[in-house]
Amino acid sequence: MGVSERKGRGLVANLRVLIADEDLDSRVSMKRAVARAELDLVGETGYGTEAVSLALEARPDVIFVAVEEPAARPLDTADGLANALPDTPIIIYSSAGDAESVRRGMIFGARDYLVKPVESSRIRDAIGVALNQEERRQMRRAGQLSAVHGRGSVITVAGAKGGIGKSVVSTNLAVALRQETGRSVVIIDADTQFGDVATMLDLLPDVTVGDLVKQRGDVDRSMVRQFVTTHAATGVDVLAASEEEDAWDGCSLDDVKRLIDLYAQVYDFVIVDTAGAMDAFVRACIETSTLSLVVSSGDVSAVRDTAAAVRRLDKWGVHPDRVRFVLNAGSHDQGINADEMAEAIGREVFWTVPHDRAVIDSVQVGQPLVLRGGKAKAAQSLTMLARRIGGKSGASDTQSTSEPFWRRVLPARGPAMRGTGDDDTGLEPVVETVDRGR
Ligand SMILES: Nc1ncnc2c1ncn2[C@@H]1O[C@H](COP(=O)(O)OP(=O)(O)O)[C@@H](O)[C@H]1O
Ligand SMILES: [Mg+2]
Incomplete structure (x- = not known):
């Protein structure tokens, strides 16, 4: 695959760190934590002009500043560093964890605030998040991403493996979102290997992602509809995968993000179906997404790979609130259940789609299960999932029109929802509030 990862930016490892701390004991423990986090220390300094000159010379990716009482000097230093290197995130660490100290740190230019003792895992998380936000x-x-408003919700459906139901979830979610909310929906088939969204919807596309990628430099938001095929029965649009294996070649990860973002400027919901991998390409999709659904089947091997995917998402600095885990019982009704999966992956299982023969039939005939109505358990579950994610039409009545309900930030993690379809009360849309990164 010809997708090239931006140099250096991609991984938390090998990032260059500067520490400004005048207390030598505290500095030594911070250096240890930085080393455990596998970051490169490129400089250590006290406060004041010395810190700023060293930062200008060393050009670190991230700067840590210790702030203890009396705080004036360290805060002045943070402020000076923020002015000198406005694109470099500054993270404060301190033994004071009260709201006033944190607030003060933020006012003086910090992107994050860690309370001592600072653990290496927290350092990696904080850096990942700070760099992601900085990149956005x-x-x-640079005009590559749209402003905070005027952007639909992007939902990436990912997973560590093939054959676990990602495309089943993507297509049914798209159709159900369309039916439940009446909003515009597009599916981007970003499976770089074998995209089958078009097949699952019984479409024979004339245009594919390959055409879009060829013209990517010239494409703007007014053109994105030229590359989609409409599913007549529902009005869902599909950017179909190409049969050519090199369709995405030459597309940088920034291009991928920009193209997805263009669709988000035109459609209320953009569903991105991906290949069974957690690679740089899928990462780019996840990073431009409002929310990502990580699908697993109940196979031991799939769950184990999902646990690895969780660690990878953490390493990438993807905020846990932007990810939800879906257990698709798939073709194995004897597999791992939601509680066992939650335990294995260390995350809540947000949704369970039951095993259902009707899914297999629906794939065969190219008609999404949620369209076929009837009593299929999986259809009810998938419809409920769409409601939970997008809300139901009419549910927006209480919302102001200037800020549609799916454009706000994710709520705090609630109790696990088990999408068996029995319970359709009290569903708050999940995508209602998404912090699009500052
Ligand atoms: N909930 C389910 N119940 C029964 N079969 C399922 C279910 N989900 C998926 N399948 C079967 O698994 C196959 C693979 O699903 P698919 O969505 O194509 O996987 P992926 O996109 O992850 O490769 C489908 O063709 C379907 O037959
Ligand atoms: Mg698929």
Whole structure:
């Protein structure tokens, strides 16, 4: 695959860190934590002009500043560093964890605030999140991402393996979102290997992702509809996968993000179906997404791979609130259940789609299960999932029109929802509030 990862930015490892801390004991423990987090220390310094000169010379990716009482000097240093290197995230660490101290740190330019003792895992998380946000900020400034408003919700459906039901979830979610909310929906078939969204919807596309990628430099938001095929029965649009294996070649990860973002400027919901991998390409999709659903089947091997995917998402700095885990019982009704999966992956299982022969039939005939109505358990579950994610039409009555309900930030993690379809009360849309990164 010809997707090239941006140099250096991609991984938390090998990131260059500077520490400004005048207390030598505290500095030594911070250095240890930085080493355990496998980051490169490129400089250590006290406060004041010395810190700023060293930062300008060393050009770190991230700067840690210790702030203890009396706080004036360290805060001045943070402020000076933020002015000198406005694109470099500053993270404060301190033994004070009260709201006022944190607030003060933020006012003086910090992107994050860690309370001592600072653990290496927290350092990696904080850096991942800070760099992600910085990257988005820079892309926005360069006009590559749309502003906070005027952007639909992007939902990536990912998973560590093939054959676990990602495309079943993507297509049914798209159709159900369309039916439940009446909003515009597009599916981007971003399976770089074998995309089968078009087949699952019984479409024979004339245009594919390959055509879009060829013209990517010239494409703007007014053109994105030229590359889709409409599913007549529902009005869901599909950017179909190409049969050519090199369809995405030459597309940088920034291009991928930009193309997805263009669709999000035109459609209320953009569903991105991906290949069974957690690679740089899928990462790019996840990073532009409002929410990602990580699907697993109940196979031991799939669950184990999902646990590895959780660790990878953490390493990438994807905020846990942007990810939900879906157990698709798939073709194995004897597999691992939701509680066991939650335990194995260390995350809540947000939704369970039951095993259902009707899914297999629906794939065979190219008609999404949620369209076929009837009593199929999986259809009810998938419809409920769409409601939970997008809300139901009419549910927006209480919402102001200037800010549609799916454009706000994710709520705090609630109790696990088990989407068996029995319970359709009290569903709050999940995508209602999404912090699009600052
Ligand atoms: N809930 C389910 N119940 C029964 N069969 C399922 C279910 N989900 C998926 N399948 C079967 O698994 C196959 C693979 O699903 P698919 O969505 O294509 O996987 P992926 O996109 O992850 O490769 C489908 O063709 C379908 O027959
Ligand atoms: Mg698939």
